[in-house]
Amino acid sequence: MKNLLYIGNKLSGSGLNVTTLETLSQNLTAVGYRVATASSQKNVLLRFADMLFSVFRYRKADYVLIDTYSTSAFWYAFAVSQLCRVLTKKYIPILHGGNLPYRLKQNPLLCSMIFGYAHQNIAPSHYLLHAFEKAGFTNVSFIPNSIVISQYPFKERKDIKPKLLWVRAFAALYNPKMAVDVLVALQRNYPDTELCMVGPDKDGSLEATRQYALQQGVTVTFTGQLSKADWTALAAEYDIFINTTNFDNTPVSVMEAMALGLPVVSTNVGGIPYLLEDGKDALLVNANDVSGMVSAIDALLTTSELAHTLSLQGRQKALNWDWESVKKLWIALLQ
Template identity: 30%
Template sequence: MTFKGLRVALVGPLPPPAGGMANQTRQLAELLRGEGATVEVVQVNAPYRPAWVGQVQGLRALARLLPYLWALLRAAGRADVMHVMANSGWSWHLFAAPAVWIASLRGVPVIVNYRGGEAEPFLQRSVASVRPTMARVTQLVLPSGFLQEVFARFGMQGRVVSNIIDLARFRPVPPKGGAHLMVARNLEAIYGIDTALRAFAIVHAARPDAVLSVAGSGPLEGALKALAAELGVAAHVRFTGRLDRDQMAALYRDADLSLNPSRVDNMPNSVLESLASGVPVVTTDVGGIPYIVRHGQTALLVPRDAPEAMAAEALRVLGDATLASALREAGLAEVRRYSWQAVRSELLAAYMDAMRRPHQPADRRTKD
C-alpha cells in the first residue's frame, strides 16, 4: 500500500500565521505530495477578497464562509478521501462540521483529525451538536492517547496517529552551556506565559546571565511585557513575535532550555520540536503532556501555575550538565517516533481503512 495516486482533500489552516495546526497542515500536504498523492488543500483561513472585507465585522465571516463552502464542494467531488484538521469551539462549527457533512453527502470517506487540549470542556458543552456530525465521520484520528481517552468517554472511538516532526529541520547542535531560555506558545491565557515570566525572574536572580525568548503572538502581548517590566526582567526578555518554521528552528538551536508553562494542552509541537533540537524541556504536567514525556527521563514536569517549581527545575538543568545531557539524549531517542518514516504507515492505514469502510461512523456510544 502506498499514497501514490491517492487524491486527498486536506482541510485546515495554512500559514500565515505560522501556528501549530497551520504548520502541520502545510507539512502534511508537502509530505503526501512527496509520496505521490494529489493533495488539494481547502484553506479555512484563506485571505479575504477583497482585503477590506476583513475589517467589517459580521461581513467578514460571511465573506470567508461562502468561498470556503464552495471550495469544499469542489474538492469533495475530486477526492478519494477528505482529511479534516479539526479543533474546538467555533472552529469546529464553522469549518470542521461543514466539511464532514459535505464529504458525507457526496459519498466521500472523511477523516476528522482532531487536535487541541480543550476537547473535554468542548465536548461537555457541545456533545449534543457534535454527535450528529461525528455520526458521518468514517475515521476519527487523534494525535495522542490522551485525546483518545477523552473522546472515548463521550462514546467516540478514535485511533492514534501521532503529530509529525521534521527531524531534518529541527535538529540538534552541540550544547553551549549557556542560560538562554525560550517559550514557544501563543500569548494567550491558556498557555501560561505569565508563569514562565515569573519563573524566569527567579532564575535570573540566581543566574544573572540568563535571558528569555518568547516566540509567539497574541492578545496578552502588552500585559506580558508590562509584567516583565514589573518583575524587573524586561531588559532580559525578548518577545520575538510569531516566527516561521525556519526561524523557530534557528531559535531552538540557540536555546539552552525550553519552558512550556501551558494550563491546557494536548500534544504541543513546541515540546516535541525542543526534544528534536536537543533542548531540555521543563513543562507543566497538564492534559496530554505526560503521554509524550516522562518526568526525569525525557523532560522535567511541574504543576501548572507554579513558577517557583518551574524555576527550581530550570535551575537544576542549567546547573547540572549531566542531567541536561541525559534529558537531551533521551529526548532525541524518544522523538524519533514522530518522524514521517514512523508515522507514515499509521496514516496510510487510516486512509485505507476509511476507504474500505466509508459508511462506518466514528461515533460509537460506549456500553455502561
C-alpha cells in the first residue's frame, strides 16, 4: 500500500476545530494507506518549518497531499509545493479556500507554479472545480468532503421552534455577529427565540461577538470548542441551523447539520449555491442580509411542510457525502 504525506494545519490539540487533514488522514489510514501528517505546531514559524522538514523526512512518500487555502495558509501550500517540485515529488493540492478564485486572478503566476505542476488538484466543490477549469487548469478533479454518516443520528424536524444553532470557528470572515442580529430581529415576533453558538476563537471574534450580544441586550449560549460527539448530541436540542459566512467553499459543519436533519438557512456566498439548492434542501439568502435570513426562518416556523422537506432532503443529500462512497474516488486517484 502506498505511503502518503499530508501537509496542513493539525491544531485541534491547540483548541481549534478538527480539520480535513485530521479526518481524511484517519480515513485513508483505515483503508490501508500509511499516512504521515504535518503540522501540529501552534507557532506559525515552527509549523512552517515542520511542514518543510517533513517533506524531506518523508521524501519516499508516493504522494504529498497539501491542504490549500486562499489567505495566509496559501503560503504554506506554495512553499511545500515548490519544494516538492525540487525533489520531484508528486503533490496533490486539496482546494479549501472559498476565496481561491480571487487568488487565481490576483496571483496568476504563483497559482500556475502551484496548481499547474500538481499531479492533480482536488476540488471538494463544483464551485472551485468550475473556477479552476475557467482559469485554464485541466488537472483538477472533484472529490467532495466526506463525513461518516453513522456518526450523525438523524432527527426528523417538522413542527419546529425558534431554536437556532451556529457552528463554526469564530472568525470575522464567518460573520458571527450576523447571528446575533438575526436573534435580535426574531425576538420581536418570537420572544422565545434561542441561539447557541459553538466553536473556538480564531481571531478575537468570539469575545467581540460575546460583547456585541451584551450590547444588543440578548442572551446567547457560547459553548466554546466542542468535540464532534458533543456538538452533534447538542444539536438534538435545536431545530434550525444558520450559516452567516461572507466567504465559503463547502463548510463541513453545514454538511453535518444536514446529516442530523437540521433545516439549514445560509448565506449564498462562494461555493454554498453549488452545495445547497434553495428551497429544496436549504434556504439561501444574500451575504449579511439579516432581514432575509429572518424571513427564511419565519417561513420555516410557519410552514411545517417546508421545515419537514428541508430536514428530509438535507439528510438525503448528506448520504452522498458518506466516506463509504467518497473513499472509492480517493482510492482511484491514489492507485
